[in-house]
Amino acid sequence: MSESFEHDYRRLASEDMQLKESTNLSREALKRAFTENLYHIQGKDEYFATLHDYYMAVAHSIRDRLTQRRIQTAKTYVQQDAKTVYYLSAEFLMGRHLGNSLINLGLYEQVRQILHESGLELDNLLEREREPGLGNGGLGRLAACFLDSLATLEIPAVGYGIRYEFGIFEQAIQNGWQREIPDKWLSFGNPWEIPRPDYRVAVKLGGHTEHYTDAQGHYRVRWIEGQTVLGIPYDTPVPGYDTNTVNTLRLWKAEASEEFNFQAFDAGDYFGAVANKMFSENISKVLYPNDNTIQGRELRLEQQYFFVSCSLQDIIRLHLRTHESLDNLHEKAALQLNDTHPAIAIAELMRLLIDEHQMTWEQAWHITQNAFAYTNHTLLPEALERWSVSLFGRILPRHLEIIYEINYRFLNYVYTRYPGEFDRITRLSLIEEGHEKQVRMAHLACVGSHAINGVAALHTELLKNVLLRDFYDLFPEKFSNKTNGVTPRRWLLLGNPRLANLITEKLGTNWIRNLEDLKQLEAYVDDADFRDRWWQIKLANKQDLVNYIQQHHGVEVNINSLFDIQVKRMHEYKRQLLNVLHIITLYNRIKRHPKIEILPRTFIFGGKAAPGYYMAKLIIKLINSVADVVNRDPDVQGRLKVVFLTNYSVSLGQRVYAAADLSEQISTAGKEASGTGNMKFAMNGALTIGTLDGANVEILQEVGADNFFLFGLTVDEVSALKASGYHPQHYYKTNRELQEVLQYIAHGYFSPEDPNLFRPIVNSLLHHDEYMLMADYQSYIDCQEQVSQAYRDRENWIRMSILNTARTGTFSSDRTIKEYCEEIWRVKPVKVDMNSCENAELKVQPAFQLSDRKIN
Structure with missing residues (x-):
């Protein structure tokens, strides 16, 4: 058998075409690959094939071409002993893979033409891809942008997360209410992932610890687990743009170490026979279980520890493959914590180094602190x-012991710095005292990391001066700002090809990797022909969205109206409700004066509310109820339309950002860490109406006050107003229009079937108003009137739109990643040379050494 295998292998290696086919990018090779994959992988020919079959055939063909680059990338990293970034995130909202892969490989137009010649349209195949919803919103989408930039900048990197069987729920709207439907994104298979069962790891849970002294007299701890879960990695290739680098997103699936208990089955305990399998697989079953119950919180903690333990064991395996010990792990691995979800990694790495690899506490702590960095994403x-x-x-149980030991040593250090300041010691402790003691994960991340960063200039200042002030006083050298960014490949090149083509026509292609080049567009703001083409592109993008809305929601939208758009996760601090109050204000003006002149507007919302977040779901119901009334009222006469886009996603975002005229970024000042939707809108030429919150501050600085609609209280004004005693009813009593708006809501005008339905919203605004909508209402209404006046001046609006795009170069995730690389991770690019790739020359080394021995 071994001789036959060797003969077949050498025969295959000698036949150039057979090996070249899987990597060849020529038109003919791609056409053959599509046909062969349709036949051999899908088991169909053109007579039986569905659109899904064609999509799968194309996807496998493109993945084949990524695989060679991925193998050469990994080989290059090992050969150069490159320091690698390991990005730990509970969320990766990657979006659809096919279009993005074609863009980054430079094959988009070529594949589109090949398919068109065969009677297929690429756009139709792209729609067949099930979108992996492995994140809630901004956090997971940022992680995806970062992976794209890491590969584009040729930085050695691996993303680690969870392969949730069910991602964030599919949102349905029934009678105006959000309903959650399981997101079965894996139902038809996933051609992009490669399972790696040979890299499986075991993860312990529960049980107890035993303390003992080893043969050398050292104090040791043994963790006797209650259960063991297996982590199976699934790898997805992440290609860079116009580079040979293909990095990896490695997601972990939970499986049982013992799937079937025959003893329990034989005893008639049929549930017990599969109980371990059910428990284990639940860990990676669904994104973020509802944590309103103790069972949900347990599962969430198990999820976080599961993927962190799997990832750290994998990182150690990779390191020991090329190094004799773990002594220099921190010099070869930069571990980034994307918020507090993976913060347990600090205690887990300590456990692995001390308990499994027999290091001293001091040595393990030195490695851990110097390996980890922590990004905070919330205020x-x-x-x-x-x-x-x-x-x-x-x-x-073992991690709690380690955290107590970290805390003991840390607080001793704090006491030496601040003797007698027990209030400070209490505030800094990793354990929060009280009725029920709590482990503070952000504190663990701060103590166990060498770097702490915020994600916008204002956010970082608030971290230093408010949220993490005690840690900043103690470790000022750890803190820095890394303003978020987004990848122009997905959000301009793929999402807005008409605009991208115009920019390329004027600037060449360099802007795609160097977004600061967009500044050169400023030279065209006085070019009447350029402005007209810019406007026609916006109209074409709006028409695409109009068609989508008509097809999926049955609402006719005026393409010449101002598209006023707010798409983001539904949360009270993001203040979708303030937007609704403006809509009702305009509606009331029309009802009082039916012939009043009001700029036609289409208000578009999109976003999901957490399943257990009642108020956010009630606001969705209010938006849809207002839409039902406004859209059907003959007095409105098409001047106002309200649309709630169901099941908002990355792919839907690509349509929305390209079509937007006005970007709603209206969170209460001091609540949004950064925001990235604000960057995507501005990059696509939408103007922003916003508060001085998050990255809005920097967008305003970049685009200029004349090209931004600013309203609302500042952070300092919010703080001062709350400190002096905030009385929302004052604003209600002194503002007639606000009174009318809230009375419409409170008295059931938008819910005649249940007049009291929206009273919780009104009561919250009048008696609590945590996010200060009442205080900002009039400023917002006045600012929206400025928007209307500005939109009437079409030529000046186009100028402002061009300048928004031209001045958003700094908001590329490439810039953000460069700052991480230089200032936190200390990693350098590694160029992958495909010319030296042995596969490319067909000198493939077999997986087994065949020349001098036989395989038995």
Whole structure:
């Protein structure tokens, strides 16, 4: 058998075409690949094939071409002993892969033409791809942009996360209410992932610890687990743009170590026979279970620890493959914590180094601190994760011991710096005292990392001066700002090809990798022909969205109206409700004066509310109820339309950003860490109406005050107003239009079947108003009137639109990643040379050494 295998292998290696076919980018090779994959992988020919079959055939063909680059990329990293970035994130909202891969490989137009000649349209195949919804919104989408930039900048990197069987739910709207439907994104297979069962790892949960002294007299701890779960990695290639680099997104699936208990089955306990399998697979079953119950919180903690432990064990395996020990792990691995979800990694790495690899505490702590960096993504104190000590100890008993030891040593250090300041010590402690002790994960991340960063200039200042002030006082050298960015490949080149082509016509292609080049567009703002083409592109993009809305929502939209768009996760601090108050204000003006002149507007919303977030779901219901009334009222006469886009996603975002005239970024000042939707809108030429919050501050600085609609309280004004005593009813009593708006809502005008339905919203605004909508209402209404006046001056609006795009170069994720690389990770690009790739020359080394021995 071994001789036959060797003969077949050498015969294959000698036949150039057979090996070249999987990597050849020529038109003929691609056409053959599509046909062969349709036949051999899908088992169909053109007589039986569906659109899904054609999509799968094309996807496998493109993945084949990524695989060779991925292999050469990995080989190059090993040969050069490159320091690697390991990006740990509970969310990766990647979007569809096919279009992005074609763009980055430079094959988009070629494949589109090949398919067209065969009677197929690429756009139709792109729509067949099930979108992996492995994230809630901004956090997961940022991680995806970062992976794209890491590969484009040729930075050695691996993204680590969870292969959720069910991603974020599919959103349906029934009678105006959000309904959650399971996201079965894997139902028809996933051609982009490659399972790696040979790299599986075991993860312990529960049980207890035993303390002992080893043969050398050292104090040791042994964790006796209650259960063991297996982590199976699935790899997705992440190609860079116009480069040979293809990095990896490695997602972990949970499986049972013992799938079937025959003893329980024989005893008639049929549930018990598969109980372990059910428990284990639940861990990677669904993105973020509802944590309103103790069972949900347990599962969420298990999820976070599961993917962190799998990833760290994998990182150690990779390191020991080329190094004799772990002593220099921190010099070869930069581990980035994307928010607090993976913060347990600090305790887990300590456990692995001390318990499994027999290091001293001091050596392990030096490696851990110097390997980890922590990105904070929130200014909401309630979003900083805490776990009850009892829950934590039950699931992760060894880690609780390690955290207590970290805390003991840390607080001793704090006491030497601030002797007698017990309030400060209490504030800094990793354990929050109280009725129920809590483990503070953000504190663990701050203590166990060598770098802490915010994601916008304002956000970082608020971290240093408010949220993490005590840590900043203690470790000012750890803190820096890394303003977020987005990848222009997906959000301009793929999402807005008409505009991208115009920019390329004027600037060449360099802007795609160097977005600062967009500044050169400023030279064309006085070019009447350029402005007209810019406007026609916006109209064409709006028409595409009009068609989508008509097809999916049955609402006719005026293409010449101002497209006023707010798409983001539904949350009270993002203030979709303030937007609704403006809509009702305009509607009331029309009802009072039916012939009043009002700029035609189409208000477009999109976003999902967490399943357990009642108020956010009630706001979705209000938006849809207002739409039902406004869209059907003959007095409105097409001047106002309201649309709620169901099941908002990355691919839908590509349509929306390209079509937007006005970008709503209206969160309460001091609540949004950064935002990235604001960048995508501005990059596509939409103007922003916004508060001085998050990255809005930097967008305003870049595009200029004349090209931005600013309103609302500042952070300092919010703080001062709350400190002096905020009384929302004052604004209600002194503003007639605001009174009318809230009375319409409170008295059931938009819910005649249940007049009291929206009273919780009104009561919240009048008696609490945590996010200060009442205080900002009039400023927002006045600013929206400025928007209307500006839109009437078409030529000046186009100028402002061009300048928004031209001045957003700094908001590329490439810039953000360069800053991480230079200032936090200390990593350098590694060029992948395909000319030296042995596969390219057909001198393939077999997986087994065949020349001098036989395989038995």
